[in-house]
Amino acid sequence: MRRRTERLQSALGILPIVVFVALWEAVGRLGLFAGQLLFPPFSAVMAEFYHLTANGVLGENFLSSLTRVLIGLFSGSVAGIAVGVVMGWKDVANKALGPIISLLFPIPALGWLPLLMLWIGINEMLPITIIFICSFFPVVYNTATGIRNVDRRFIQAAETLGASNIRILFRVIIPLALPNIFTGLRLEAGMSWRVLIAAEMVAIPTGIGALLMKAESLVRVDIILVCLIVLSIMCLLFEKGFALAERRMVGKWSNHA
Amino acid sequence: MxxxxxxxxxxxxxxxxxxxxxxxxxxxxxxxxxxxxxxxxxxxxxxxxxxxxxxxxxxxxxxxxxxxxxxxxxxxxxxxxxxxxxxxxxxxxxxxxxxxxxxxxxxxxxxxxxxxxxxxxxxxxxxxxxxxxxxxxxxxxxxxxxxxxxxxxxxxxxxxxxxxxxxxxxxxxxxxxxxxxxxxxxxxxxxxxxxxxxxxxxxxxxxxxxxxxxxxxxxxxxxxxxxIGMPNIIECTGSRVLASGLVEVESGDLRILLPYDGNNLAKIAIHPEDIYLSDVRDPGPALNRFTGRVDEIIHQGATVRVKVSVDKMMLLTEMTQDAFEEIAIEQGKEVNVVIKMRRLRYVEA
The missing domain is CATH 3.40.50.300 (P-loop containing nucleotide triphosphate hydrolases)
Known part of the structure; x- marks a missing residue:
């Protein structure tokens, strides 16, 4: 009975999207809004989606964007967690790095773009570096906060039980900081796509962002919409992916998840 | 160890x-x-x-x-x-x-x-x-x-x-x-x-x-x-066994019964909250019941301490404010005193 209710509820959740798509289709077909060129119906966008997939254009651009996000996000997160753990754990590191991080953290990732274009040049490293920066700072911040917020009593308990400092770090402190670390990761998972697109639109000739810009210059609203749909789905998937990983790793014991 | x-x-x-x-x-x-x-x-x-x-x-x-x-x-x-x-x-x-x-x-x-x-x-x-x-x-x-x-x-x-x-x-x-x-x-x-x-x-x-x-x-x-709750310490001047496991202790003119096996008690301690005061004589067996006089009433927030003299001995009692309000006692007046038998502590001689 409960499962049926749940299924019914999730079906109801899709309903607004169905209505939205139907309205879109209707408005597009009836030419209510500036004609089909500027407002193609949903079916035309889907046809273009199929076409772009079949001729490999979408796949190619999507793959180069995805590769950049994966490399940038992974390296930024790993570095962010490492630096965050050291900062949260050792007060000296926090005192030394804290002020610098506080100064750099508020700069919007895209703000680095002009500087990096000059330093790195226009190549694959540019979007990856931007994504690295975009994920690094929030992950450092959230990780360090998470590590510092671990209740001292747990550390004391582990000490009286004979655990070495390294063991305490890896078996107690980091696991207990995971909810915080995941908060940083979840935020950045979607954000990295947004930053990447902006970088690709401005500076890089390949990727979904570049495809968007090309479509704009050709006045191909259908292609623009295809790109936006892909982006929306990817942002959502990445955020949900991290949320799922968090539930897997933390949900069993944490009240937050 | x-x-x-x-x-x-x-x-x-x-x-x-x-x-x-x-x-x-x-x-x-x-x-x-x-x-x-x-x-x-x-x-x-x-x-x-x-x-x-x-x-x-x-x-x-x-x-x-x-x-x-x-x-x-x-x-x-x-x-x-x-x-x-x-x-x-x-x-x-x-x-x-x-x-x-x-x-x-x-x-x-x-x-x-x-x-x-x-x-x-x-x-x-x-x-x-x-x-x-x-x-x-x-x-x-x-x-x-x-x-x-x-x-x-x-x-x-x-x-x-x-x-x-x-x-x-x-x-x-x-x-x-x-x-x-x-x-x-x-x-x-x-x-x-x-x-x-x-x-x-x-x-x-x-x-x-x-x-x-x-x-x-x-x-x-x-x-x-x-x-420890300001216990009343009573020196025993004598005692006699009434039955196995029950002893009557003398302290001056006061006689207190308590469950104890033997006949060699030196002191007993009675907690102030284990002494009940009442303005009427309660029905029931007259065990550990005495008549006393109220010497002093001390209000302490939610509790009230009352000092009562029973046969030249001063006992400190304690009750909640609510319980105090239910009984009509005044300084200098007579009051009925009941000592709870179960929770008495003692030292052996």
Missing amino acids: PEIRLLKVSKHICRDVDLTIRDGEVFVVVGTTGAGKTTLLNVIAGVTDYKGKVLIDGVDVNGVPPQKRGVGYLFQGLALFPHLTTASNIAFGLHARGHNKRAVNDRVLTLMEMMRITHLSGRYPHMLSGGEKKRVALARSLAPSPNILLLDEPTSSLDHQTSKYLRSELLFLLKKLAVTTVYVTHDLREAEEIADRIAVMSKGKVEQVSTPRNLFFDPRNRSVAEF
Whole structure:
């Protein structure tokens, strides 16, 4: 009975999207809004989606964007967690790095773009570096906060039980900081796509962002919409992916998840 | 099992605390909230810095980290690792000390059986009740076989029944393991039940250390007397056995009955709240009933203390404000006095 209710509820959740798509289709077909060129119906966008997939254009651009996000996000997160753990754990590191991080953290990732274009040049490293920066700072911040917020009593308990400092770090402190670390990761998972697109639109000739810009210059609203749909789905998937990983790793014991 | 000595230990509120806890005894530290009891445990465990010296079996352990002090510590908030199951929590200290997997599993199983929590093995702390958590935490602190056990309010925040049950189990366990135990509580009755010796702490100072019985008959100062509830100490001038297990004690002209096997009582202690006052003579057998005169009425917030003289003897009684308002008593007037028989404490001659 409960499962049926749940299924019914999730079906109801899709309903607004169905209505939205139907309205879109209707408005597009009836030419209510500036004609089909500027407002193609949903079916035309889907046809273009199929076409772009079949001729490999979408796949190619999507793959180069995805590769950049994966490399940038992974390296930024790993570095962010490492630096965050050291900062949260050792007060000296926090005192030394804290002020610098506080100064750099508020700069919007895209703000680095002009500087990096000059330093790195226009190549694959540019979007990856931007994504690295975009994920690094929030992950450092959230990780360090998470590590510092671990209740001292747990550390004391582990000490009286004979655990070495390294063991305490890896078996107690980091696991207990995971909810915080995941908060940083979840935020950045979607954000990295947004930053990447902006970088690709401005500076890089390949990727979904570049495809968007090309479509704009050709006045191909259908292609623009295809790109936006892909982006929306990817942002959502990445955020949900991290949320799922968090539930897997933390949900069993944490009240937050 | 070791002896613990604290020499001039200072930390937070604690100032120059000197204390010797004997090998294998259950040493209970009592005192009001903020008296410095937990601080004392933290110092012994070495989880905090402090001034002064801690000796374990005569060896100075200042500078020895908590990992190497051989101490099992049941924290007041328990500090069970929320990300580990019952079994993993208990195994934590064993893994940390490098035991092999099989030895760890065997020990964890034994402890879970001993604490009767085997069925909770795979549960996380947030899935456990208050009493279950205490058992898991206790098993965890006992797992590495410590020589010293520090217990901080082990039965607090449990319902009366669970607390009583856990206490009797603990008493059995501590005697069996014969570890030197420092047990912190604010509950005097609990202390009395479990202690070999009791230390009363107040504002960071150890006011008195004595056996539970001596504490009630010989409080060293006003602060200790207040903490133990200002008992009325009555010297026995004679006594006679009325029946097996029932004795009539004389003190001046006063005759008090109490359950006791034998005929050699020196003093009895009666708690102020165990003496009832009434403006009418209650029905029922006239055991331990007297007529007295109200000497003084002292209002103390929610409670009222009344000093009553009965046959040249002054008794201090205590009741709630509500109970006081229900009886019509005034200074200088006569009053009926009933002494509760069950909870009398005594010293033998």
